Amino acid sequence: MLRFVKPGFGTILPEDARAHEEWVAELTAHDYVMESWHCDLSSGIFRLGKIGQRVHALEHGVCGLLDIIRAYADNHRKIVLSILEEATSSASSFCYCTQSSKGPLYCIGTSSINAADASGRMQGVFAFSNAAS
Numbered sequence: 001m002l003r004f005v006k007p008g009f010g011t012i013l014p015e016d017a018r019a020h021e022e023w024v025a026e027l028t029a030h031d032y033v034m035e036s037w038h039c040d041l042s043s044g045i046f047r048l049g050k051i052g053q054r055v056h057a058l059e060h061g062v063c064g065l066l067d068i069i070r071a072y073a074d075n076h077r078k079i080v081l082s083i084l085e086e087a088t089s090s091a092s093s094f095c096y097c098t099q100s101s102k103g104p105l106y107c108i109g110t111s112s113i114n115a116a117d118a119s120g121r122m123q124g125v126f127a128f129s130n131a132a133s
Helices: 017-029 050-055 067-071 074-087
Strands: 009-014 033-042 045-047 092-100 103-114 118-129
Touching: 009 074, 017 033, 017 103, 017 118, 033 050, 045 067, 050 067, 050 118, 067 074, 074 092, 074 103
Parallel strands: none
Antiparallel strands: 009 092, 033 045, 033 118, 092 103, 103 118
């Protein structure tokens, strides 16, 4: 298990590239498989890769937030929802860890908000143990 975040825990910070890079470096050092994802905040549509799609038990790589968190441990869903909702309100760096049916799942991301038209984007990586991928 990684030091920076345990299952059922997450954190959100003001946009901080350094924190994001440190979290990703720790996952890389522990030999996790990483796959990128992004979300258009104006539509709420997430786009996941093949591993993310499989781990989240989705038929397609395009989905909504509730489709994603449905795959998480019941007692972690509220935490993840809170972190992602907060990330949509201001530019942020965030991470969380939860348990999926395939094992621990880490998410590290950033959000950028365009205040002029209330559009924005969240993007990041999901990290999976080699067993989950």
